[in-house]
Amino acid sequence: MSRSPFKKAVNPALSQVVERDVLFGLSDNFPKLVEVDVDRIDPNPDQPRKVFDEDALQELADSIRRLGLKQPIGLRESDGGRYTLVFGARRLEAVRLLGNDTVFGILTTGDPAEIALIENIQRVDLTPFEEADGYARLIERHHYTHEALAGVVHKSRPMVTKYLGLRSLPDAIRDAYADLRPPLRMLFQITTLPEEQRMPAWDSYAAALKARLASSSRSADAGPRERPGRRDEPVAAPSAFPLRVARAVDRVRVSLDAFRQKPAPLYAADREALREIRRHIDEILGE
Secondary structure, three states: OOOOEEEEEEOOOOOEEEEEEOOOOOOOOOOOOOOEEEHHEEEOOOOOOOOOOOOHHHHHHHHHHHHHOOOOOEEEEEEHHHHEEOOOHHHHHHHHHOOOOOOEEEEOOOOOOHHHHHHHHOOOOOOOOHHHHHHHHHHHHHHHHHHHHHHHHHHOOHHHHHHHHHOOOOOHHHHHHHHHHHHHHHHHHHHHOOOHHHHHHHHHHHHHHHHHHHHHHHHHHHOOOOOOOOOOOOOOOOOOOOOOHHHHHHHHHHHHHHHHHHHOOOOHHHHHHHHHHHHHHHHHOOO
């Protein structure tokens, strides 16, 4: 009578029998590591990442060339001896960029869309819009409530709702995100505005941010200069504000501009808050 290469072990905490490999002590459901031809891997149709930064991808490829692939990609077995990518799209692209024929992967089970989204969120690899689209796909597929989805992706329910609200923003804002990278709070704030105010608010903020970036670039390109016969002149900084303060000023300016375009009656507390802001501004300006 042949003996099984596995032995039964009882997990007291779970009160269940687990099949374990006699040689290595691993359970029968331990993730399986495989080496697969890259040509046999099909893309994940539910991959939340849509855009790859070419410079970052090249850096990752250089790292893999020097140090090897430190974290396998996630795969799911398909028909005909093929595999579907579950997570690790950047790693797979970097391996292909190097011209490698094979890549190491871990066979996974479960919903590929859910696994891919959570893996990317944990690695902070997605844009807010890609993350929002991933949430929407999971809701459509599994009929999750916002509360249930929050438990899956380990975020609060209000935060999940805010992310989903990003999908209502105009495509022009989504397209411009990669170049400007505005603070997430700014995007959330624009979603709270009436639809007709969203693009004007975005245009106002984007123009200010572009001007700030252009000024920073000119100052960096100019560098310190020395002129014969004259005292050194300091190069003017694009802003005297720390970045945190500059962003806060931009947010307030955009919000007030949007409110000005469609005003509403002010309460006493609103007037007092504006007066206090004006006092601070007058003190800073010396007026």
